[in-house]
Amino acid sequence: MKETILESRTKSVVIGQNRPFTIIGERINPTGRKVLAAEMAAGNFDRVASDALAQVEAGAHMLDINAGIPLADEPAIMRQAIELVQSIADVPLSIDSSVVAALQSGLEAYEGKALVNSVTGEDERLESVLPLVKKHGAAVIGISNDETGISEDPDERFAVAKKIVERAADHGISAEDVLIDPLVMPVGAMQYAGRQVFHIIRRVQEELGCNTVCGASNVSFGLPNRSTLNATFVPMLMTAGMTAAITNPLEEEIKNAILAADALLGNDENCTAWISANTEAGQGRRRTRRRRRG
DSSP states (O other): OOOEEEEOSSOEEEEOTTSOOEEEEEEEOOTTOHHHHHHHHTTOOHHHHHHHHHHHHHTOSEEEEEOOOTTSOHHHHHHHHHHHHHHHOOSOEEEEOSOHHHHHHHHHHOOSBOEEEEEOSOHHHHHHHHHHHHHTTOEEEEESOBTTBOOSOHHHHHHHHHHHHHHHHHTTOOGGGEEEEOOOOOTTTSTTHHHHHHHHHHHIIIIIOOEEOOBGGGGGTTOSSHHHHHHHHHHHHHHHTOOEEEEOTTOHHHHHHHHHHHHHTTOSGGGHHHHHHHHHHHHHHHHHHHHHHO
16 A cells, blocks of 8 residues: 655655554634634734644644635735744645645745645646646645536546546656545435445555545534544544544544544554553643642
């Protein structure tokens, strides 16, 4: 199985089977966050900085940077956000936009090997994004939908993923630098959304040799107690072969579920990460109790 290597100026992250699951922090995204969107549009990046540091402190291996704000100068905002986050955090970054000019601006500002989020199976999108990925030596997320939309047939979604991998190869981008996103749909609206994703992950792993990534929290959209659903879903994805997820490391249930699954799947040698996290958590609780007694 191939491994995907992403780099910041000082740190590398390796995504692959038999590796610890890669957590890509999702918080730097103004979609649905009105205050953050207004601040970024006004040139205030204080919340971006605090979100970046909090996610890394919570265990994010990478950070996703999205600057999608209606009527704003997205390329300029993306550049500013990338430059700021690089100056305060040493983890690799995922540059997230549907606007090609914003992807280009982020890649020009980035130092290292970035992850581009994303390209879909539409011919026009492939021909605008893939040359940019190749030029900057980046890796790319391939999302398994195309001009026809998101199919409910997992084999159709796999066919789109295969097309993306093949078209990337035509541009000189190897399979290890393409992460496939099988598209997690809300299980509340699509009964077998989870099963479909597991099926696609296994086919991608076996037939394309690519790593996989997704926005895991989509599965619980519209349902109550989302954190428990998400924390249950991610280990199931890991068992199916998923290697990374764009998620919120500040949610303790999710982070602990990932650590536990890594230990149980043999991806945490000597359970070192599990022991460290739980020892630190225990020490933190004891300190809190002592302060309360005082």
